[in-house]
Amino acid sequence: MKIIYNCFGGSHSSVTAAAMHLGLISESRIPTAEQLKQVSYFDTQLAEDHGEFKYMGDDNLGNQIYIIGRRNLGPMFEPMLHGIAKIFKIPSDDYLVINTMPCVNWIMVVGGILSRKLGIVSLGRPIVIYGTQQAHGNFVKLINRIKTTVLLPEKGKH
C-alpha cells in the first residue's frame, strides 16, 4: 500500500509524520534540531515541488511512504484522488491519504511561511524546528492511530 501524507507545502508536517512512521524520528523522544534537519525534504521544498508525490521510504510492513504539498487543494485533495482512483480502476486498498495539517501548531505556520514562502531560512528554520518539537505529541498520536487502527487490521487480513 502507498501511504500519502499531505500538508500545505510538503516540507514540515507531512515530512515529520512520514519520518516518524518510518522510524527516522523517535516517538518516545523529542527530536533534536540536527535530527530534523537530516530528514530528507524537511524544510526544503519550494513552490515548484508542490503537487508532486515524493518518496520517503518503505516501512517495516512493506508500505511505501510518500509526502506531498497540495497547497490550497486542502479538503478537495482527498475526494479528488479517490475519484480519480475509482475512474482509473486503482483499488482503494492500494493507497491511504492522510492529512497532517491537524498536527500543525501556529509556531510551525509562522516558521514555515518565513522559511518557505518568504525565503528567510536563517530566521524561519529555527522557528519551524522549535514548532515541530512542540508539536511532537500530535505526531505521535497521529502515527499511533494509523499504525494501530489502520495498518494492523490490514496486516491481519492477509
Add this chain to the structure above:
Amino acid sequence: MKVFYYCHSGVHASVITAGIHLGLLPQNNKISERIILELPYFDDRQGWPAGTPFFIGEDEKGNQVYTLAVGNERFLAPKSIRHFLQLFQSSQEELYLVDALKYTTAQLKWGGYLSLELNMKFLGMPLIMAAIRKAYPNYVQQVERLKVELGYLN
C-alpha cells in the same frame, strides 16, 4: 479516453464546457437559463464533497466526460493527478485535462461561492448566469478547438 473539464467549483464553468462538449448546450449563443439549470450537477454537488469528479456523460466518440473542482489550484491539481496516476503506473494516454478556468471571470467564481458555500442562490445565480453568457462564445471555441485536436472535427 476520459476528458476532465476543471474549474473552481467543478459545477459551473466546467459543467458548461462539458455540456457544450456533449451537445447538451447549443453551439450558438442562444442559451436559456432553463437549459443551463437542466445540466447534470450544475450548481449542485448532490451531496458529494468538492474535488470529487462528476461524470456528465459519454460523447459521440464514446469518450467519458467529467468535471472536477480544483479551487484556486488550476496548475497544481492537474500536476498531482498526473503524478498520482504515474505512481500506480496507470496509463495517462487515457487522460485529458481541460482548463475551463481559462475564460472564467471572478464574477463566476464569486457567484459560485455565494450560491454554493453561502447558500445564497438569489444573489449568486444572477452573477453566475451573467458571467456564463459573457464567456459563452469563448467556451464554445475552446471546446471546438479541443475537438479538432482530438480529431472529432476536420
